[in-house]
Amino acid sequence: MALDQQYEQQVQAWLQTKQVVHACPACQAEDWVILELIEAPVRWPPELHSGGPEFLMVPRGCRNCGYLMFFSAAKIGLHNGLDADRHGHGPD
Numbered sequence: 001m002a003l004d005q006q007y008e009q010q011v012q013a014w015l016q017t018k019q020v021v022h023a024c025p026a027c028q029a030e031d032w033v034i035l036e037l038i039e040a041p042v043r044w045p046p047e048l049h050s051g052g053p054e055f056l057m058v059p060r061g062c063r064n065c066g067y068l069m070f071f072s073a074a075k076i077g078l079h080n081g082l083d084a085d086r087h088g089h090g091p092d
Helices: 005-017 079-086
Strands: 032-034 038-041 054-062 068-072
Touching: 005 032, 005 054, 005 068
Parallel strands: none
Antiparallel strands: 032 054, 038 054, 054 068
């Protein structure tokens, strides 16, 4: 699921308010991109293989070396808008 411009701006604003580091911890570059949302399945109990709950994450990738950081979409405030999108109602 791709981030539209509104979501990308919200992520960038949240990262700024949280003072997330600008320099990549791997290569020290300061060139990042916000990537498509990831829906990671929650594997609890261990026998659950599909159809269970998901954890939405926003990846931020270093354009120089490919280092990735992951942030909770719910913590950023994206979760409600994404649920609405899944049901055919976009954010207002």
